[in-house]
Amino acid sequence: MGGDHAPKPEIEGSLRAVRHLPVEVILVGREEVLRAELSAHHPGWEKLPIRLHHASEVVTMDDGAAKSLRSKKDSSIRVACRLMHDGVAQGVVSAGNTGAVMATSKTVNGMVRGVDRPALASVFPTVKGKPAVMVDVGANVDVDARLLAQFALMGELYSRLIFHTENPRVGLLSIGEEEHKGNELTKAATPLLKALPINFIGNVEGRDLFTGHADVIVCDGFVGNVALKVSEGLVEVGKHLLQDALKASVSGKIGYLLARNAFAELKKRVDYSEYGGAPLLGVKGCTIICHGRSNANAIRNAIRVAAEFAQSDLNRRLEAGLAHGRAGRE
Amino acid sequence: MGGDHAPKPEIEGSLRAVRHLPVEVILVGREEVLRAELSAHHPGWEKLPIRLHHASEVVTMDDGAAKSLRSKKDSSIRVACRLMHDGVAQGVVSAGNTGAVMATSKTVNGMVRGVDRPALASVFPTVKGKPAVMVDVGANVDVDARLLAQFALMGELYSRLIFHTENPRVGLLSIGEEEHKGNELTKAATPLLKALPINFIGNVEGRDLFTGHADVIVCDGFVGNVALKVSEGLVEVGKHLLQDALKASVSGKIGYLLARNAFAELKKRVDYSEYGGAPLLGVKGCTIICHGRSNANAIRNAIRVAAEFAQSDLNRRLEAGLAHGRAGRE
DSSP, X not given: OOSTTTTHHHHHHHHHHHHHSSOOEEEXXXXXXXXXXXXXXXXXXXXXXXXXXXXXXXXXXXXXXXXXXXXXXXXXXXXXXXXXXXXXXXXXXXXXXXXXXXXXHHHHHOBOTTOSSOEEEEEEOXXXXXXXXXXXXXXXXXXXXXXXXXXXHHHHHHHHHHSOOSSOEEEEEOSSSSTTOSOXXXXXXXXXXXXXXXXXXXXXXXXXXXXXXXXXXXOOHHHHHHHHHHHHHHHHHHHHHHHHHXXXXXXXXXXXXXXXXXXXXXXXHHOGGGGOOEEEETBSSOEEEXXXXXXXXXHHHHHHHHHHHHXXXXXXXXXHHHHTTTTOOO | OOSTTXXXXXXXXXXXXXXXXXXXXXXXXXXXXXXXXHHHHOTTGGGXXXXXXXXOBOOOTTSOHHHHHHHOTTBHHHHHHHHHHTTSOSOEEEXXXXXXXXXXXXXXXXXXXXXXXXXXXXXXXXXXXXXXXXXXXXXXXSOOHHHHHHHHHHHHHHHHHHSOOSSOEEEEEOSSSSTTOSOHHHHHHHHHHHHSSSEEEEEEXXXXXXXXXXXXXXXXXXXXXXXXXXXXXXXHHHHXXXXXXXXXXXXXXXXXXXXXXXXXXXXXXXXXXXXOOEEEETBSSOEEEOOTTOOHHXXXXXXXXXXHHHHSOHHHHHHHHHHTTTTOOO
């Protein structure tokens, strides 16, 4: 219920998911609203593997995370998390208030044993085809080296289990490839990352989000969030600038018309919605957080990712890895 | 002498500069190399306002900044900085080792009174036409709130004096527009920025590098460097992806051919080389640092920016501003 255009894209995406994927979807929110929207989109939806579960309250984008947790006990996100906690659902997908989803999922579901703080992962398209996973992109803005080591372990498992990368190359986001180039945090994290049983390739740079040089990129949530929004902003602006430039001349205008399909193809390759949301790693169960302005396709893909994540044994392996003292615990 | 392709683009760029701008260029480096390259490019160059000044050593990209400063006393960058210090030159432009240029310029020329640390500014194209100035993009990776306030003052003056922005809007790079969204550093910097006699507009996000929402964006050098390299990387990748997508179909191929001029126009708008390098703010004189792989056009534009910077009274006004306790000194 909390997305920018909820519940329309959520319902459209869910309809696509149940028709094309081996999943069942439980829509959580105001039952009468959901029922009306479902019937409008797909009369006869009752025959599909879609169920409704009522929740009377909605966390808005303006609600504080802590406050919504305390005061909105029957919010759609909280009820959805409880369904997962109780084993009724295996995963939760939300396009609502990111802070509230993170706080609620953590509180209701609890952390994977050995993980100190959850981390949000995002996925970037690369020129090599296989996407790069960046951890953290906003769950933790002030971190220490030990947390970065945990992010590395979580990201490595995600790349391995969800993208089926063999021996994922894990890089530490910094300002130069040489080990001595970085800030206090990256310098402190380097020995911890080296000590992990992962394929740590040292420092990577901002451009490596797209080069495919690394499968997993580790950073604090402040830097990761800035990087994510810089690239989102540039894609948006680049599209406008290119359209302007193409429309400025007659040949460009014709070129634009002829190239329109190619543009659609390109957009698909750089479009975050293709990758299906950001998993909240380190929390029990499986929580996928989508952009507030997600379209139906993004929701459908997030449901696909949630199903894959829920079926993987990521959390169990993470717990085992951490129990073996792998995350740089002194 | 220290650029990736030196001295070819440096010499071509200088030739363009002296032919089109009211400047005189002193080329500093191995005289015989420079003389041969100049003669090859432009027989009769002796009639142009170009002079040579010999320097026997070259700082390479692999040299450490501190070591090159100690051991290469006759490096081209050091000799160039000394010429500026002695009043023979009014500005220095280099496409060499960034760390070495920063350290050498700071040591040889000294700091503007009241500035604690120099900062590197970079310029981003925006959809609104006027570029955004980002400070710092790599000179200081571990900073405190007081330094961010100094960066804000320096960036504001740069936007005002070089881009002729009236009352530049200064934003603090963070992970959300609301004041409470940020890390310890941004939260500590906010009251200091509010206290400055500048048009502080609060937090801005990564996407605002391109939206034109702010004229000046303040951040620590680690985050700024990542943001810079993310956008460079994405432009590079986007170009390849788009070409691939366009060439995949016949209509796309024709579209690509027709749109080629528009692409060139677009590249010009997002091309850093149009903006002429990154000024090192807070150091006496005027030092412009170019990308190692700068082409002749980038060098020419850096010389133009250096001339404008040197003729402005940026350093004097910065010193005056700091003397009035404007940079958050307690």
